[in-house]
Amino acid sequence: MKKPLRDILIVDDEADLLRLAQLCLETLGGFHVASAATGRQALDCAFANPPDLVLLDVMMPVMDGPTTLAAFRADARLKGVPVIFMTARVRAIEVDDYLAMGADGVIAKPYAADDLLRQIREIWDRFHADAV
Numbered sequence: 001m002k003k004p005l006r007d008i009l010i011v012d013d014e015a016d017l018l019r020l021a022q023l024c025l026e027t028l029g030g031f032h033v034a035s036a037a038t039g040r041q042a043l044d045c046a047f048a049n050p051p052d053l054v055l056l057d058v059m060m061p062v063m064d065g066p067t068t069l070a071a072f073r074a075d076a077r078l079k080g081v082p083v084i085f086m087t088a089r090v091r092a093i094e095v096d097d098y099l100a101m102g103a104d105g106v107i108a109k110p111y112a113a114d115d116l117l118r119q120i121r122e123i124w125d126r127f128h129a130d131a132v
Contacts, residue, residue: 002128009051039063058087
């Protein structure tokens with residue numbers, strides 16, 4: 001039986017996008033949402049309270065999304081947490097690269113609230129179907 005999706009960690013250095021996504025996921029999706037503005041903050045947050053799923057911006061200063069993803073995958077406590085990249089860079093070759101890095105899905109920015117929720121649920125369902 002698949003685990004219900006409850007706790008989501010959103011990581012984005014753009015404060016407005018972070019607040020908007022958090023509001024959408026809490027209000028419309030009913031999720032408990034933690035947020036981080038940097039890769040380092042994301043790791044600290046995830047170590048303290050491992051999320052069910054991570055939404056991770058690709059392009060961030062200092063510690064970008066791919067570097068943060070690699071740190072998640074290298075840690076025994078976090079390597080099984082599904083990670084979805086959020087990015088405006090969604091050409092087929094780029095998406096293939098993100099998936100090859102270990103991302104479980106990619107959501108294109110900008111996104112509408114209902115699209116964000118739908119895509120998260122689809123990726124969550126696919127992740128658990130693949131794990132069976």
